Amino acid sequence: MNFSEVFKQSNQLCKVSPDGKYLATCVQYRLVVRDVSTLQILQLYTCLDQISHMDWSSDSLFILCAMYKRGLVQVWSLEQPDWHCKIDEGSIGLVSSRWSPDGRHILNTTEFHLRVTVWSLCTKAVSYIKYPKACSKGIDFSRDGCYMALAERRDCKDYVSVFVCDDWHLLRHFETETQDLAGLEWSPNGCVLAVWDSCLEYKVLLYSLDGRLLSTYSAYEWSLGVKSVTWSPSSQFLAIGSYDEKVRILNHITWKKITQFEHPSTINNTKAVSVCKRSSICLITYCQFLLLPAPDEICPLPVQIPVVKPDPDRANPKIGISSLAFSADGRYLATKNDNMASVAWVWDMQKMNLVAVLEHTSAVKCFQWDPKHPRLALCTGNAKLYLWSPAGCVSVQVPAEGGFQVQSLSWHCTGDSLILLGKEQLCLCYMETEQEDK
Amino acid sequence: QPTPLISHATMSPSKQNNLLSMYSSLSLSKSSYSVISAFCTEDNIPQCISYINQELASLGLSSTCIEASSPGAAGLNPVPALNATYELLQIHRRTMCSLEELEREQLKKSSTLEHVQMNNSRLKDQLELSIREKSGLHEMERQLQLKIKTLQSCLKTEKDEVQKLQNIIASRASQYSHDAKRKERETAKLKERLSQLLVDRKDKKLAIDVLNCLGRSDGKRSHWKTAKAAASHEGEMYKSLLSDYEASQRSLMLENAELKKVLQQMKKEMIHVLSPRQPSIRGATADDSQEQADSDLEDRAGDSSRGSLDKSCEHAREQLTNSIRQQWRKLRNHMERLDSQASQVQNQLESNKDVISRETHEDEMERMRREVQQCKEFIDAQQQLLQQQLNTSFDDETAALLNDCYTLEEKERLKEEWRLFEEQKRNFERERTNFTEAAIRLGREKKAFEEDRASWLKNQFLNMTPFTDRRRCSSSDGQSALSISKSFLQLAMSQETTHALNRYFQLLPSGRRFKSQVKAKSRLRCGDLSIFSLGEDENSLT
Numbered sequence: 001m002n003f004s005e006v007f008k009q010s011n012q013l014c015k016v017s018p019d020g021k022y023l024a025t026c027v028q029y030r031l032v033v034r035d036v037s038t039l040q041i042l043q044l045y046t047c048l049d050q051i052s053h054m055d056w057s058s059d060s061l062f063i064l065c066a067m068y069k070r071g072l073v074q075v076w077s078l079e080q081p082d083w084h085c086k087i088d089e090g091s092i093g094l095v096s097s098r099w100s101p102d103g104r105h106i107l108n109t110t111e112f113h114l115r116v117t118v119w120s121l122c123t124k125a126v127s128y129i130k131y132p133k134a135c136s137k138g139i140d141f142s143r144d145g146c147y148m149a150l151a152e153r154r155d156c157k158d159y160v161s162v163f164v165c166d167d168w169h170l171l172r173h174f175e176t177e178t179q180d181l182a183g184l185e186w187s188p189n190g191c192v193l194a195v196w197d198s199c200l201e202y203k204v205l206l207y208s209l210d211g212r213l214l215s216t217y218s219a220y221e222w223s224l225g226v227k228s229v230t231w232s233p234s235s236q237f238l239a240i241g242s243y244d245e246k247v248r249i250l251n252h253i254t255w256k257k258i259t260q261f262e263h264p265s266t267i268n269n270t271k272a273v274s275v276c277k278r279s280s281i282c283l284i285t286y287c288q289f290l291l292l293p294a295p296d297e298i299c300p301l302p303v304q305i306p307v308v309k310p311d312p313d314r315a316n317p318k319i320g321i322s323s324l325a326f327s328a329d330g331r332y333l334a335t336k337n338d339n340m341a342s343v344a345w346v347w348d349m350q351k352m353n354l355v356a357v358l359e360h361t362s363a364v365k366c367f368q369w370d371p372k373h374p375r376l377a378l379c380t381g382n383a384k385l386y387l388w389s390p391a392g393c394v395s396v397q398v399p400a401e402g403g404f405q406v407q408s409l410s411w412h413c414t415g416d417s418l419i420l421l422g423k424e425q426l427c428l429c430y431m432e433t434e435q436e437d438k
Numbered sequence: 439q440p441t442p443l444i445s446h447a448t449m450s451p452s453k454q455n456n457l458l459s460m461y462s463s464l465s466l467s468k469s470s471y472s473v474i475s476a477f478c479t480e481d482n483i484p485q486c487i488s489y490i491n492q493e494l495a496s497l498g499l500s501s502t503c504i505e506a507s508s509p510g511a512a513g514l515n516p517v518p519a520l521n522a523t524y525e526l527l528q529i530h531r532r533t534m535c536s537l538e539e540l541e542r543e544q545l546k547k548s549s550t551l552e553h554v555q556m557n558n559s560r561l562k563d564q565l566e567l568s569i570r571e572k573s574g575l576h577e578m579e580r581q582l583q584l585k586i587k588t589l590q591s592c593l594k595t596e597k598d599e600v601q602k603l604q605n606i607i608a609s610r611a612s613q614y615s616h617d618a619k620r621k622e623r624e625t626a627k628l629k630e631r632l633s634q635l636l637v638d639r640k641d642k643k644l645a646i647d648v649l650n651c652l653g654r655s656d657g658k659r660s661h662w663k664t665a666k667a668a669a670s671h672e673g674e675m676y677k678s679l680l681s682d683y684e685a686s687q688r689s690l691m692l693e694n695a696e697l698k699k700v701l702q703q704m705k706k707e708m709i710h711v712l713s714p715r716q717p718s719i720r721g722a723t724a725d726d727s728q729e730q731a732d733s734d735l736e737d738r739a740g741d742s743s744r745g746s747l748d749k750s751c752e753h754a755r756e757q758l759t760n761s762i763r764q765q766w767r768k769l770r771n772h773m774e775r776l777d778s779q780a781s782q783v784q785n786q787l788e789s790n791k792d793v794i795s796r797e798t799h800e801d802e803m804e805r806m807r808r809e810v811q812q813c814k815e816f817i818d819a820q821q822q823l824l825q826q827q828l829n830t831s832f833d834d835e836t837a838a839l840l841n842d843c844y845t846l847e848e849k850e851r852l853k854e855e856w857r858l859f860e861e862q863k864r865n866f867e868r869e870r871t872n873f874t875e876a877a878i879r880l881g882r883e884k885k886a887f888e889e890d891r892a893s894w895l896k897n898q899f900l901n902m903t904p905f906t907d908r909r910r911c912s913s914s915d916g917q918s919a920l921s922i923s924k925s926f927l928q929l930a931m932s933q934e935t936t937h938a939l940n941r942y943f944q945l946l947p948s949g950r951r952f953k954s955q956v957k958a959k960s961r962l963r964c965g966d967l968s969i970f971s972l973g974e975d976e977n978s979l980t
Contacts, residue, residue: 088645092636104654114633121652146674155626156619164671171671179615191682209679222607253690 004039004428006400012408013051014426017060020413022078024063025426026051031065031076036412039428045076048086053096057103058145062121064106066097073097073106075121087119101145101165109139116150118168127168133158135198137183141165142190147209149193151181160184160195160207172211178203182226187235192252194231194238199224199316204240206255215255219248227320227338232330237349241321245337249352259352263321263337263345267303267357305340305359327369327376332390334376336364344378346388358388366408372415379406385420385429398427487514490522499525701762708765712772 013026016036023034029050033043049067056063066073071094075085093111100107106119113134118127132138133151140149145165152159158181162172180198187194192214197203202225206214217240219225224243231238237258238250247261310317323336332355333347341363346356360380367378378386383404385396398404398420408421418429478486499522 083649085646085648088647090636090645092633102654104652112629112632114629114636119646121648122654124646124648124651126646146678153622156622164674166671167667169668169671171675180618189682191679209675253686 001396001432002430003399004430006404006422006425006427007039008424009421009426010050010424011052012421013054014410014419014421015054015056016410016412016419017056018058018413019060022060023419023428024054024056026054026065031063033063033078036417036428043076043078043081045074045081047074048072055097055099057099058101059103062099062103064097064099066094066108068094068096073108075106085121089117098139100148101141105165105168107139113138129161129163133181135180135182137185138181140185140193142186143188144190147171147186147190149184149186151184151195153181160193160211162193162209162211174207174211176205176207177213177216178205183229185229185231187231187238187252188233189235192235194229196226196229196240199226199243201225202242204229204238204250206238217248217250217255217257219246219257220244224317224320227322228324230324230326232326232333232349233328234330236330237326239324239326239333241324241335243317243320245320245339247321247324247333247335247347249349261333261335261345261347261354263335263340265305265307265340267305267354303357303359305343305357308339308341310339323367325367325369327374328371329374332369332374332376334367334369336367342380344376344388346376355390356388356393358386358393360386365406368409368411370411370415371413375415377409377411377418379409379420381405381407385409385418396429398429400425400427483514494522497529698758701758705758705762705765708762708769712765712768 007025008027009025010028011026014023016023021036022042023036023039025032025034029047031043031045031047031051031054032041033045034041045063045065047065047067049070049072051065052068053066054063061079062075062077064073064075071089071092073087073089073094075087077083087106087108089108089110092114094108095111095113096109098107099105100118104121106121108117108119109115109132110117113132116129116132116139118129120126129150129152131152131154133153135151138151141147142149148163148165150161150163152161158176158178160172160174160176160181161170163169164171176195178195178197179201182196182198184193184195186192191209193207193209195205195207202218202220202223204217204226206217208214219240219242226240226242228241229238236252238252238255239247240250241247245263247263248257249259249261250256251258308318310319317338318341319339320337321335322338323334325334326332326349327334331349333349335345335347337343337345342360344358344360344364344367345354346358347353348355358378360378362380362382365379365381367376369376374390376388378388380386383398383400383406385398385406387394387396398406404420404422404425404427406420407423410419410421411417412419416431418431420427420429
């Protein structure tokens, strides 16, 4: 495992291009594009204001930089550094900006969610979509990039509009049976749209691509409901994490719950569960489908997990399953329960049971699965990087002077390296492949 | 009592007085019954007689009267008097008996009365106690009842509260949703207003400033939005949906077929496992026939299911699962039986120590077989050679020649060996003589050395003093004394070692190697003192 030197970045804006060749970072109002393997600066662009959001187009040719305060979006070309494009929303403001899947349109959401403006870079044409819904996930593109689902709210009712991304033709527009739609997500195969209600009501609705309601799922009433939803990569399962500290798995054939994963504070003797406690001692070891035993403790069961009870008087209590992630092969599911924030749970989807409980010294900030191998990377805001794989787990100290607090991480699309983001810094971690080891 | 009767009937006051005086006077007289002696005196005999007659008459003994023996005489007629006395005695006896009886009765009655009284008192106590208990229990029951009532009322209040809270929640929820809707409508209005203002205020020029337009990502030209395009989009969407459904249906069908196959296989295997092993059990044949019937049924059902109707498919499926369940149950029972049998056998085996385990037995067998095989091969080889021997007697001469040359060879070899043997024998003899010589020399030298040592020791001992002046002038001596004492020890040790070594030599055959070793050792040990050499020269032995 090698670590690159530390570079500056601001706003946690650091993204690898979809083809995996370039790394774009933002430093204040500059956009820096580097080569991923050599980390040499290839291009340097200057924007008009501090960059709030940055994203690559799907063909890795263009980068958009959004400056929300100024209501500006600037688009840069990698091939032609002289090319420029500036979109000014004016006084209508800008709260979010994103690429369309074809990499030629930009969708801007104006302030107060007054409308979504679709700018075309090919024709300079503009389209408007009215009444977009202000919720945590109101827009989602299907994985093949053909369709876009948009949540709308008119007359105190929720609707979903399905657009064809080719020409922004409105394919379907239907009302949803939600009280207050909080989010929507396409299944990876693009045929089912999962729509869920706000936490005041536990309701998950499944709509087919053509707008038919396939199924409704509601686990219970009255208590706070859905906190997070994710599809398995094969579209076979829908995992729903809720405020009652449970994850419920629905299957794609009957849309009924096949199992639920509980997160108890005491873990008893369950076979094949390894509870791995991350100690404060660290070691740099070579991980890769581990040959070495972990330097962290493997605790004997039963284990008591520290629980932090949230304040009952405040809204959005820190309780419930806030993060869910399936591994790339769909074999494992990693979850995090907010009132046991220092613990990450790993479940086996074939056997439908708990495989590992990873307890850390402080709250887990971010975790992500390797896009190629069944390997989970976690960070807790200290200077260490934690990795778990079915063979074992390891913690690695990031070797940077002056301390590097890992706030978030993301994998390179090939799974060979990790990008670690600190508050103002970034560092790359290169994994060693098995061939190199031998 | 006679006295009042007498007084009433016949006695005059004077007589009464008389009687009283008579009594008192009689009491002073000497007769045994003082009353009687007081009653009759010499003077009043007739009165007494008449009185007694009256009394007797009143008592019902009118038959006998006492008469005077002669009128005016002081005597009595004995016969009636005796009769009267006898009767009185009888009466008296009877009275006594009845008195006794009465007394006994009275005793009995008093004891029973006592007993009854005791019982009574005991029962009274018991009764009191029971009453007290009862009252206590009553009290407890009352309290428990009270508690139940309070708990029930608590429960009721809790339930009411829960209900109330639920109602509150519901009402608040509806209130909040209403309020939220109202606020939302307001916001929507604001948004509308805002967007109106902003949109109107927007400058005429397009807010996008691109250097040059880009081509489409897929390289094609953009199309107009037409109804055909819309229809094609619909078509595309439905196509993708359909393909997804088809794919999932295909996979499900495959899975289904696989599972059915697995089930069939399981069923067959189970039947196979169960049927041949149980010819003795009567039920087996019935099972077999049943299984046969089942499989027949299923084949038929399978055939019909391949037809089309869902019902028959389900029927077939049900049949299959039922039969599998049955088979599984049988198999399980069979396995259980086998398990128990095996454990029994195991127990038997363990208890019987003479029986060796099967594995070792088999190993032994293998080994023995191998040995036998080897022996056989050996024998074959031998035989072959022998045969060769026998067979290669083409003619007598060559055979004789061959034989001869074999023997010749052997003779030669034998000669050679003899020669070697003789040589070795000579060598050994020589060595032995050398060794004996060496031993003799060693003995002699030892003796000399011993003498030397003794004298030296004596000197040393005489020289060794703890006095300081000696020490001062003979510091070197002291040192040498130290070293000498050290070497003395070494000598002592080496003496012992030589003894030991000699003994060792006597046990071992003579050999040059050992000798030289000993020499080296002794040389090393007595490094300081090279005034002697323990052994002879090495050269002497060569």
